[in-house]
Amino acid sequence: MAKKKLSFEEALETLEALAEQIEEGSVGLEESITKYEEGMKLIAQCRQMLSQAEQKIQKLQERADGTLEAKPMKRPKSDEPAAR
């Protein structure tokens, strides 16, 4: 069984592989069902990742000690016509 926290890209790759295995019929029926369930869990995870629609904009600033900090910021306004 795959690890719990996959990146979106890894989840898609795993899903692709699962779909292929089920389609090819290279695994037993019992295993096909297990893989299907695993796939559906990943699908749910992917959908959840995509639905985190709250876009955040942060401002990076260098502190005096050279480290970086990220502060929330408002979206900058365009004060001239958009380039092309």
Add this chain to the structure above:
Amino acid sequence: MDAPVTRPPFNPELIPERPARAAPPAPNGTVTVSQVTAMVRRALADALPATLHVVGELSNFKRHGSGHLYFTLKDDASELSCVMWRSDAARMKFAPTDGLEVVATGKVEVFERAGRYQFYVRKLEPRGVGALELAFRQLREKLEREGLFDPAHKMPLPAFPRRIALVTSPTGAAVADMINTIERRFPCVTILLYPVRVQGPGAADEIARAIRAVNAKVESIGGVDVMIVGRGGGSLEDLWAFNEEIVARAIYAARIPIVSAVGHEVDVTISDLVADVRAATPTAAGELVVPVLDEVVAGVNALADRLSRGLASRLNIDRTKLAALSSRSAFRDPRAVVYRRDQLLDELAVRLYRRAVERSAHGRRRLDAVAPAVDRIAPHRFLLQRATQLQSLDHRLQALVTRLANAAERRLAAAMERLERVSPARTLPLLADRVERAARGLGAAQKHKARLATARLAAAEGRLQAVSHRSVLARGFSVTRLKKGRTVVRWLAGVEDGTRLVTQVADGEFESQVVNLTQLELFD
């Protein structure tokens, strides 16, 4: 203090500060060297314009340790020795080299101590091409030789970034374009803006510093998947920071993929060439770094469909396999089982007959053995009677065996005939053939009927198989299932004393409980 007697090494930097020496008295009718030089100087100053633009070819170019430049401008006939002070040299973007055709701006003055005139250059421009353009070409050649544009060094962009860093000006259209584009296409990301100046003195240093900072401290800000470095359109001078070597090197050194988005489509900068990907505009950069959410969602849905369809077709294949299996001879043609029993019966009949013949032969042998004695005693008549009796017994035995065998055979034939009538193996092809012939005869409009017939055929198949199954039950076989789970009991595994069972017979089922469980020693 007075100057030393020997001439100091040539150092033009000292020239402006050096006070003119008081000319020593000269004999009548003569002038001193200094006086001649002063006269020449005045004459030159009167005769020449304060500013000259001189066209020529660079040669003997030297950059002194002090930062001042010394070189000669020449044409086919003459040479002009030139000086360019450090402060003027520092403003120059391109690197002067021997052989370069240039336009030098400055003024001619006399270098009094050496007694020669020199051209003091304030500004040097390559001829026929802008200074910035030349500088761009020179840096491009240099970095290309060093491999900074090598495609092998370029990193692919992540397909689904979660965190995107922007190194650009916090104001203006460019940053808004980037953010709007990213937000519109793929809202589930975090954007980290590192504000920098993108033009003017110090801009290149700020940009390079920002790139290095994001790259080095990527963990402390929660990770960055891709960086966009850029600005909106402007003049070549405005974009210049992105043509500076320090920015190019910072981009090259970064381990995070970088998209360079500087100016408009037509503007190509050194940053664009070093970056992993060049975007024609800030908007294009946004389009390059993130996919369109709807398309990604559609992709995920397609995968979900594939999983479901894959499993469904998998189940269908297994169902077909099961059907094929259940139609295999043992299930489909029970006659085979009967034939085997038939053979056994034949063998038994033969053995029975042999035993009977043996018994009769044995009796005859015993009779033969006692015959001489009996002969002697001479109860002839009695013995003859017994022999006749024995013979008739022998006949009766033979007849009986034959009759038994015949009866068994007749019963078998009748059973087979009945089985043949119900066996789907025999009836199905006939039905199928009929349906097929009917379908062939039908017009296209009546295909529907053929389908109905096929469905009826399938139903008939079902019924026939049910009959066949029931007929097996009727022959005295039964199906025993665990009451719990209803799985068919084939072996003792899962059965123990007290287990509740449901047994199905031809006309119903009953429940029972296991007692005295005994395992057969079937194998060795």
